[in-house]
Amino acid sequence: MRFSKFLKVEADIVVARHALVMDETKSKAEPVIFLHPEFAKRSGVNDGDVVEVEANGRIVKLKVKLSDKAPESGGVIPNGIYASYLTNFDGFKRFKANIEVSEGELTSVEELLGKIKS
């Protein structure tokens, strides 16, 4: 039983380039968030979990990877369409988000493109 399922936690998000998940051909984007292992542990999130990340009233579902290079009070979202969807210019490279363990499909690029086009 994982009680964390019902808990939302606040996280500090840093948006940064990540050479391992960048696509120079501009064809795809990886729906991933790198959480600090300590933060993940405290929040009941595991490596490989799907999490809902909410900021500025917008939500994306991302896959969790652990990284000790992330901020201890949260994580890094690689710059790209997922980070861009959540952020505003006020907190372009650094913002607060709510994170919650979730299930189901990760947010697809097509879904976000649809929202931009509509």
Added chain:
Amino acid sequence: MIMICPGCSCLCDDVYIKEGKVFNACRRGKEIFAKYNENRAVARVDGREVDVDTAIEKAVEILKEAKNPAIYGLDTTVVEAQKIAIDVAEKLNGYIDDNSSFCLGELVEAVLKGEMPTTTLDEVRDNAYVLVYWGTNPYHSLSRHLSKYTYYPRGKKRPRGYDEDRFLVVVDVRRSETAVLAKKNARFIRVDDDAELVDSFVKVVEGKAAKYAKDAGVIINEMKRADFNVIFGGLGLKYGLKDLNQFKEMVKKLNEVAPVYFIPAGFHGNMRGFNETLFERVGHVNKYSFRDGKSDEEFAFTELLKNEKIDAALIVGTDPVYSLPFEVSSKLGKINTIVVDPRMSFTARIADVVIPSAISGVEAGGTMVRSDGVRVKLEPLEEKEVNDVYILNKIKEGL
């Protein structure tokens, strides 16, 4: 054949391709060469595939009919194409801007105006002692920055390289990969508010107490030991400080006690080229309105979009749908968009007109400007006729 890698503003000049393998380029650089044929753009008008000339004609029509057109992007193309793009903006009496208006444009401008002393990466390699990386994690954004130009290489006056002849400082809100490298002869400063550290450097020079007095004191003492020190500032610095003037003042203050140079660290292959090209032409580095004859915050592409001040955009070699906040990018769907890009970018997928172009540095030659202002000539592996210069010239003639 030795190639220049157009992947980022390092413009590495020792990359070569042999027997189908890319040598010396970092992971991102290699992708540009190895995957040059993937996800290529196709000419489109309103979702229908057309030939390139039809797409260009449609683009001209949209721009001619637009009341308030803007040209945006241009940071991955060559100076030669940037010049024509500026001509197009002038002819349209419209706006022109690039990524630098929300990236490091302000810092490049300060350097071009001589508000901060600057130097080249080659000089850094040969002479620099204290290297400060502030709000940037080059390990991911400019992967070879430390190994090729700054911390690790042996230089003329620094024959032992990082071993003994350099002092590395990393300032960040998190312990990034670059921060991990700050071990011996080094300092990692974790900041929450960059302004407090800026203030501390100023105060320590003035002999006053400050929050980071200890860290700043150690670093200033190291700087005093050398006749050449340099600060690299990235997006974390830009967004960590409300007012970059504080930072410029700090650099000035530090120079009272030791020579300290500044080089912007970040951005696309030829962003600085755009800044310099526009600066030469109109005296400003970005967000320029030919109609108003000036540069202003409100003319930044992102502001124009957000405030619904434009009705058409010509987007060259950049992908705003990928990189801009939703509140801005979502407005792109409401105006006429023309995308000129070698790739079927995210923006191309929602654009009204797509004009496929050549990859600068791989299929088109020309000049790019490195992050430190050094001009580099790029030779293509194979020349493609329809490149940014060709397309922009056609548009210019058509107007």
Added chain:
Amino acid sequence: MALNPMDIYKLLPKTNCKKCGEATCMSFAFKLLNREKKLEDCKPLYEDKKYERQRKKLEEMLKPLEEATETGLIVDESLCTGCGNCVVVCPVHVEKDPKGAAVGNGPTIDDPILRVEDGVVKVINMQACRRYGKNRVLCVVCRENCPSDAIRFLEG
């Protein structure tokens, strides 16, 4: 996952029986790590049933030895960004390639130890590494300057 001789030693019989040709089990542990001895050289471990559990643990523990290069260097390409720090810091490169790797460029010598190929570091010529052969030294400079753990050594 770093291997150290103490952890190996703890699982050996610790009887200093000398059947492997070494004076002590500790010295055997060192030789195992350096791949100068094989686990099978420890006869009691295989002959005496009471060591079976320890033997299985050791076999598991020593598995990475097979994947590693002859100097114990392990490269995980999936973690490498091709930054080239390892290529530039390598003391052998600095000495042999003063115009290439030593000053930050890609190697200009034909047989560098490490080279960035297709965006990730590859081991080209392990024999030139200071960790190789009789007069080896336990140099870890390349690993120390790899911030993503793409480079590791068996011993840590």
